[in-house]
Amino acid sequence: xxxxxDARTTQTPTITKAYRTCPLCEAGCGLEITxxxxxxxxVRGDRDDVFSKGFLCPKGSAIGKLHDDPDxxxxxxxKRDGAFVEVSWDEAFATIEAGLLPIxxxxxxxxxxxxxxxxxxxxxGPLLYNRTLIKSVGTGNIFSASTVDQRPKEISSGLMFGSxxxxxxxxxxxxxxxxxxxxxxxxxxxxxxxxxxxxxxxRLQERGxxxxxxDPRRSETAVKCDQHVAIRPGTDAHLLAAIANTLIAExxxxxxxxxxxxxxxxxxxxALAPYTPESVAATVGVEAGVIRQLASDLASAPxxxxxxxxxxxxxxxxxxxxxxxxxxxxxxGNLDRIGGxxxxxxxxxxxxxxxxxxxxxxxxxxxxxxxxxNWPKNFGEYPVSALPEEIExxxxxxxxxxxxxxxxxxxxxxxxxxxxxxxxxxxxMVVIDPYINETTRHADVxxxxxSALQKSHYDLALLNFAVHNVANYSPAALPLDDSQMDxxxxxxxxxxxxxxxxxxxxxxxxxxxxMDEAAARGILSSAIRDSYGKVHGRxxxxxxxxxxxxxxxxxxxxxxxxxxxxxxxxxxxxxxSDPDGLTLSQLEANPHGIDLGELEPNRIPDLLRTPSGLxxxxxxxxxxxxxxxxxxxxxxxxxxxxxxxxxxxxxNNSWMHNxxxxxxxxxxxxxxxxxxxxxRLGIEDGALARVTSxxxxxxxxxxxxxxxxPGVISIPHGFGQNLPDVQMAIATDYAGVNTNxxxxxxxxxxxxxxxxxxxxxxxxxxxx
Ligand SMILES: Nc1nc2c(c(=O)[nH]1)N[C@H]1C(S)=C(S)[C@@H](COP(=O)(O)OP(=O)(O)OC[C@H]3O[C@@H](n4cnc5c(=O)[nH]c(N)nc54)[C@H](O)[C@@H]3O)O[C@H]1N2
Ligand SMILES: Nc1nc2c(c(=O)[nH]1)N[C@H]1C(S)=C(S)[C@@H](COP(=O)(O)OP(=O)(O)OC[C@H]3O[C@@H](n4cnc5c(=O)[nH]c(N)nc54)[C@H](O)[C@@H]3O)O[C@H]1N2
Ligand code: SF4
Ligand SMILES: [Mo]
Numbered sequence: 001x002x003x004x005x006d007a008r009t010t011q012t013p014t015i016t017k018a019y020r021t022c023p024l025c026e027a028g029c030g031l032e033i034t035x036x037x038x039x040x041x042x043v044r045g046d047r048d049d050v051f052s053k054g055f056l057c058p059k060g061s062a063i064g065k066l067h068d069d070p071d072x073x074x075x076x077x078x079k080r081d082g083a084f085v086e087v088s089w090d091e092a093f094a095t096i097e098a099g100l101l102p103i104x105x106x107x108x109x110x111x112x113x114x115x116x117x118x119x120x121x122x123x124x125g126p127l128l129y130n131r132t133l134i135k136s137v138g139t140g141n142i143f144s145a146s147t148v149d150q151r152p153k154e155i156s157s158g159l160m161f162g163s164x165x166x167x168x169x170x171x172x173x174x175x176x177x178x179x180x181x182x183x184x185x186x187x188x189x190x191x192x193x194x195x196x197x198x199x200x201x202x203r204l205q206e207r208g209x210x211x212x213x214x215d216p217r218r219s220e221t222a223v224k225c226d227q228h229v230a231i232r233p234g235t236d237a238h239l240l241a242a243i244a245n246t247l248i249a250e251x252x253x254x255x256x257x258x259x260x261x262x263x264x265x266x267x268x269x270x271a272l273a274p275y276t277p278e279s280v281a282a283t284v285g286v287e288a289g290v291i292r293q294l295a296s297d298l299a300s301a302p303x304x305x306x307x308x309x310x311x312x313x314x315x316x317x318x319x320x321x322x323x324x325x326x327x328x329x330x331x332x333g334n335l336d337r338i339g340g341x342x343x344x345x346x347x348x349x350x351x352x353x354x355x356x357x358x359x360x361x362x363x364x365x366x367x368x369x370x371x372x373x374n375w376p377k378n379f380g381e382y383p384v385s386a387l388p389e390e391i392e393x394x395x396x397x398x399x400x401x402x403x404x405x406x407x408x409x410x411x412x413x414x415x416x417x418x419x420x421x422x423x424x425x426x427x428x429m430v431v432i433d434p435y436i437n438e439t440t441r442h443a444d445v446x447x448x449x450x451s452a453l454q455k456s457h458y459d460l461a462l463l464n465f466a467v468h469n470v471a472n473y474s475p476a477a478l479p480l481d482d483s484q485m486d487x488x489x490x491x492x493x494x495x496x497x498x499x500x501x502x503x504x505x506x507x508x509x510x511x512x513x514x515m516d517e518a519a520a521r522g523i524l525s526s527a528i529r530d531s532y533g534k535v536h537g538r539x540x541x542x543x544x545x546x547x548x549x550x551x552x553x554x555x556x557x558x559x560x561x562x563x564x565x566x567x568x569x570x571x572x573x574x575x576x577s578d579p580d581g582l583t584l585s586q587l588e589a590n591p592h593g594i595d596l597g598e599l600e601p602n603r604i605p606d607l608l609r610t611p612s613g614l615x616x617x618x619x620x621x622x623x624x625x626x627x628x629x630x631x632x633x634x635x636x637x638x639x640x641x642x643x644x645x646x647x648x649x650x651x652n653n654s655w656m657h658n659x660x661x662x663x664x665x666x667x668x669x670x671x672x673x674x675x676x677x678x679x680r681l682g683i684e685d686g687a688l689a690r691v692t693s694x695x696x697x698x699x700x701x702x703x704x705x706x707x708x709x710p711g712v713i714s715i716p717h718g719f720g721q722n723l724p725d726v727q728m729a730i731a732t733d734y735a736g737v738n739t740n741x742x743x744x745x746x747x748x749x750x751x752x753x754x755x756x757x758x759x760x761x762x763x764x765x766x767x768x
Pocket of ligand 1: 025026118149180181182183184186187188189190214215216217219231232233234235236309310311312315644645646647648649650651652653654718758759
């Protein structure tokens with residue numbers, strides 16, 4: 001990155017600073033990037049950032065290294081005779097036109113599946129133009145990383161509150177935090193946007209508050225907390241049901257404030273009756289007295305919040321657990337109040353700030369089902385379980401081609417072997433991705449986006465889960481190379497090809513401009529139709545004309561769409577109707593962000609979008625699923641060893657293992673197991689152990705530690721890059737094994753279709 005001595009060093013280098021939000025995880029920290037002659041030479045936390053106030057983690061500080069990674073593709077690649085060759089953009093899109101369109105013309109649009117990955121939630125191109133691309137492909141076969149992640153929480157919120165309004169713990173003001181299945185000391189938080197989450201927990205403790213962590217492992221967060229409850233994996237719903245039941249049975253529930261806005265509150269006691277601390281103790285693996293105490297601590301704390309994340313979502317009872325988190329928040333009197341579980345109000349409006357306040361269409365589940373496995377479609381997507389079978393199973397509607405936008409399903413989805421074979425069998429695949437990795441090695445065409453430093457950014461999605469209301473826009477810190485295209489333009493050009501429009505030249509540019517304008521007009525039109533919105537009844541052309549930057553230059557691309565969303569959002573200036581309100585120009589003038597204030601209490605009932613206009617306390621699909629939970633109380637939970645995951649501070653799912661500063665140090669891809677299990681199985685610390693599940697087998701080094709519950713093993717995900725044709729030199733060297741060789745595409749939470757990546761039954765043995 002820094003040049004060695006050469007002629008240039010005798011001149012005084014030009015040093016500039018760029019400020020931007022880090023897009024690498026959900027925390028959204030402000031970065032201060034020092035550019036020396038246009039090269040990133042130093043990354044620090046931006047001390048003036050209104051939200052992160054200088055916090056930075058090792059990943060954020062490596063963002064310059066990520067930009068400089070020699071394996072990050074800087075020009076499109078096309079596969080010829082089994083090998084990738086670099087081509088021009090025109091050639092890449094012409095190859096897609098020639099290879100993909102005929103398949104769709106012959107077999108119909110559903111023949112092309114789409115998979116949308118996690119970095120898409122952190123990048124303006126996919127965030128703003130995925131919809132245009134999906135429409136252009138015209139397929140119903142949409143998949144995403146959401147069903148290996150947060151879908152249960154989206155569904156529980158959708159059912160209870162009518163939209164994906166997810167309560168977040170009011171970290172900075174609460175007195176008591178009960179945190180299940182989250183390890184923010186490693187992950188920096190999720191569905192709870194909080195830069196310096198660890199620091200916020202420390203301050204919570206410093207002001208006399210209490211942090212309780214429920215986790216089968218003594219995670220980095222559990223080590224720091226006041227109480228660690230080493231739960232049996234997959235039983236958070238049982239635990240929370242027992243806490244909820246105890247609150248009711250012992251007269252500790254405090255629902256007076258919200259009762260007028262609740263439907264089904266009176267049905268809760270019967271639904272929760274089977275779950276007493278005593279009846280769940282053996283299942284949960286936690287003493288009844290501890291459960292009872294948790295209920296009473298929650299009730300007696302001046303304010304308290306319950307927060308559940310990946311360990312509560314990616315498990316067998318994920319939707320029930322996600323729902324019960326908020327049932328306990330409600331019963332303990334902490335939902336929607338200061339210090340409790342509160343709703344963020346992002347500057348880019350969400351369904352909960354659009355349309356008629358207090359009512360809406362709500363969420364109905366599974367209105368259509370997948371062709372082969374009959375999996376329900378929710379939020380426009382099938383669960384990833386359906387993907388391999390849709391590729392493998394012949395017949396009308398068979399998936400023969402795929403477009404992947406910023407995802408690595410072969411690494412991140414369950415049953416590696418099956419999915420790898422299925423994706424390898426596709427007739428054509430296009431990916432928008434910077435690396436040649438487990439998934440993209442099978443592509444016919446790779447369209448690489450520029451690095452994070454070369455793209456503008458606004459956290460459209462994640463600021464709606466923030467613990468403080470802020471808005472923060474970053475322009476690109478570095479220009480594109482001549483060989484590069486911005487990600488949003490790649491998406492629109494692909495969309496144009498999918499519509500059978502021009503794939504090259506001035507005509508293609510014209511098509512992109514038209515699609516971009518159509519996207520802007522589409523967003524404006526829906527804002528204009530909202531009779532409760534700021535621009536109701538206005539004229540699209542009139543508003544379009546106002547979309548200019550501070551110099552009066554007309555905006556295009558993501559900035560134009562973002563400006564519309566901000567101006568029509570809850571803080572927006574409404575195209576003149578609220579002159580002091582927010583615009584993109586204001587954010588551009590405030591590179592450290594704009595503070596929009598503390599989370600507001602009493603958002604209920606206005607925030608609700610349920611047809612009843614009430615909080616659906618016991619939604620029908622969840623009431624039905626309680627039977628499955630109750631049946632599981634009869635199960636012998638100790639029958640099998642089970643596998644859970646974990647994350648490390650210096651990782652990011654499957655794609656940040658190619659940066660030396662992040663991978664150095666001791667081997668992290670180990671199987672953690674308890675000394676009792678190690679003794680019983682004859683496995684020594686550091687020795688090779690074999691793990692087998694219904695679908696696969698891996699061997700890896702054992703790490704014997706009493707920081708894990710007996711009967712549980714833990715393997716981190718995101719490893720296993722040592723596959724043929726992967727071109728990520730450092731990651732391949734550092735490969736380890738992919739734990740999704742073991743995860744099972746049919747072991748899932750049926751309500752959401754979300755894969756259970758935790759609590760997977762496995763057999764463990766020593767390798768002699
Ligand atoms: N450094 C780093 N940060 C990341 C990521 C990364 O890969 N690396 N990924 C990002 C992404 S995409 C996400 S979604 C977030 C996730 O953020 P978190 O939800 O904080 O995820 P983890 O750090 O995996 O912590 C999950 C914890 O759940 C525990 N657990 C497993 N099974 C169970 C169970 O059944 N019950 C309970 N109560 N606990 C269980 C695990 O032991 C683990 O400690 O992190 C984001 N941030
Ligand atoms: N066993 C197990 N499996 C898991 C999890 C677990 O806890 N345990 N966690 C799950 C979770 S929470 C998630 S979110 C999923 C993630 O699943 P995915 O989203 O499918 O996979 P990622 O590993 O995030 O890979 C992201 C891909 O995006 C590419 N990429 C990086 N930056 C950009 C960019 O700016 N633009 C584009 N277009 N592409 C980019 C990378 O090269 C990589 O190929 O994994 C899930 N899988
Ligand atoms: S915590 Fe997340 S957002 Fe903050 S610097 Fe680290 S990777 Fe970036
Ligand atoms: Mo995730």
